[in-house]
Amino acid sequence: MRMPSFVNKVSVPAFSYSVTREYPYKWFTPVAIVGGILLTVLFSAINFYSTAYTMVTTTTPYRESFLSRRWPRYIPDIFTSKIQPWCEPSVIPAHSYFNTNQSGLTYELFSVEGEDFSTAALNYSGGSIDECAVEELSIRFETSNSRSPVQMSTSDWEVTVSSFITCRIEEHQVLLITRYGPMSTDIMDSKGSLPLGFYGHLSEGQLSMPTPGLYWAEQLSKAFWLETLVAITNETIQESAAGTAASRYNLSSGFITLYPRSDSQGMDMKNESFFGYVEWAFFDQARGQRYMGSSYDEGIIGLGRNKSWPNVWSQVDRLGKAMVSTNYRDLGQWQLPSQANMLSTPESLRYWTANFSTILAQSPNWLMERWPLSTFDDMEEEFFVTDLLNITTSSIITTYMCQEPVLKSWANVIVSILVADLVFLRAAWSLYNLIVGYFLKSRHPDANICEDCLARKKEEDSLAKQPTTTNTIASTDISEQDIEMKHLPAQRPSAGQYESTQSSLTHRNEESQSLLEVEERHATNDTGPSVVRTSPLGS
Incomplete structure (x- = not known):
């Protein structure tokens, strides 16, 4: 049986939202607002640092300067750990050449301790060169062997000095070799298998303004090299009967090897x-x-006193000490005592440059013109004293493969941050409601159902418990319409803040129809007199 509508349906504009329960927490809204702002800032920061930058590969010789562009410490590492600039270690193979940041001599990496000789390599990450010790010096003399006509026309002899140095570089014990010989660096006849400047100071051609320490290292090395060259030339010529000079014994080559004492790093350079x-x-x-x-037993000083042939021992001694001093300064061995280096103090420089005039007087004019010398005076003492006393640590100059963060276009950054923030904020809101709802149900079970819902439930229960209405209708001759209207529940309390007018009417219509269905069921099951229902509203 179809129940007719009580009133005409009228379209009433309304705004509605679902309310499942009443929240007893007054802090819910403020926390949602403040938390939303804080989470927006947090999510924006996370999204910015995770998506705004891309890592780009580049090469640079300035590793420390490159890594100094790291993010500030006040930014948590959780944001910047994946976008920090970083560099891979530089691989320096054995028998390759490098220079230090002092820009002095060129060094060959001869071997690395614990590595196979043929495949040894040093993984270098910009560390300092430490604990260096000159183990051996070899002074080599050549006449015609391996010399070009240009070099032979310049001098009958060529002198080169080589240093064998052990150092510790980033926990690796390495053996380095460096050489010095100004005549071997002739640009017209440079050795093709070696880098240009390998036998000389790079300050000659590659540094327009060499540091004072390296300048005087070059002056001392050049002066004592020139002194040794003149000495070996004079020792190996002899006057023939015809008055012409000829080489004694017709020597073609030779070498003198010097081994510093084990305690030489604490000894005075003036010690014989x-x-x-x-x-x-x-x-x-x-x-x-x-x-x-x-x-x-006698050492080099005994050979010099005995004038053992060839009598070049005093000159070789000074050349070796100049080479040791240059090595220690170029490798940044600042911790050594000042007396263990010719270049440490102005007094030491004045002492070792005092005989430069004698060296120049004994040298041929063409040698003096090609390799001029300077002496240390009082005016230069004021100018150079600060640098001479401050030897800095040295590191290897090499090229590093690095990655640096590069910012994407701002349009892409803003769009990606907005999209990601919306997703995260939606998830945070759902989680917030879930957590608050969980604690609300456990601590406030009475808030699970609203008050109006409970009132309506009680009315429905009371209607279900009332006696059968069929007999009442038959005895009182009350029309079905009146009964229906009288048995409708009383008007519910006003709930304007929860429902619109149209929803209230619709609800009452549904309750009336439910009541009639209950009465029909009672009439069917009742064995009393039959009742004829009439409805003035029609079927």
């Missing part, structure tokens, strides 16, 4: 016993003769 063990050999290839010897 700085080099403890000496060995030498000279060769006459035309006759197949060789002249060899060694001295441990």
Whole structure:
């Protein structure tokens, strides 16, 4: 049976939203607002640092300067850990060449401790060069072997000095070799297998303004190299009967090897016993003769006093000490005592440059013109004293493969941040409601159902418990319409803030229809007199 509508349906504009329960927490809205603002800032920061930058590969020789562009410390690492600039270690193979940041000599990485000799390599990350010690110096003499006509026309002899140095570089014990010989750096006849400047100071051609320390290192090395060159030339010529000069024994090559004492790093450079063990050999290839010897007890100073042939021992001693001082300064060994380096104090420089005038007087004019010398005076003392006393640590100059963060276009950054923020804020809001609802149900179970819902439930229960209405209708002759209207529940309390007018009417219509259905069921099951229902409203 269809229940007719009580009133005409009227379209009433209304705004409605669902309310499942009443929240007893007054802090819910303020927390939602403040938390939303804070979460927006947090999510924006996370999205910015995670999506706004892309890592780009680049190469640079300035590793420390590159890494100094790291994000400030006040930004948490959780944001910047993946967008920090970083560099891979530079691989320096054995038998390759490098320079230090002092820009002095060129060094060859001869070996790395614990690595295979043929495949050894140093993984270098910009650390300092520490604990260096010159283990051996070899001064080599050449006449015609391996020399070009240009070099032979310049001088009968060529002198080169080599240093064998052990150092610790980033927990690796390495062996370095460096050489010095101004004549071997002739641009017209440079050795193709070696880098330009390998036998000389880079300050000559590559530094327009060399540091004072390296300038005087070059002056001392050049002066004592020139002194040794003149000495070996004078020792190996002899006057013939015709009055012409000829090489004594017709020597073609030779070497003198110097070994510093184990405690040499604490010794004064003026000490004549700085080099403890000496060995030498000279060769006459035309006759197949060789002249060899060694001295441990007397050392190099004893050979000089005895004027053992060839009498170049004093000159070789000064050249070796100049090379050691240059090595220690170029490798940044600032911790050594000042007396263990010729370049440490103005007094030391004045002492070692005092005989430059004698060296120049003994040298041929063409040598003085090509390699001029300077002496240290009082005016230069004021200018150079600060730099000479401050030896800085050294590091290897090499190229690093690095990655740096580069900011994307602002349009892409803003769009990606907005989209990500919306997703995160939606998830945060759902989680917030879930948590508050969970604690609300457990601590305030009476808030699970609204008051109006409970009132309506009680009325429905009371109607279900009332006696059968069929007999009442038959005895009182009350029309069904009146009964229906009288048995309708009383008007509910006003709920204007929850429902619109149209929704209230619709609800009452549904309750009336429910009541009639209940009465029909009672009439069917009742064995009393039958009742004829009439409805003035019609079926």
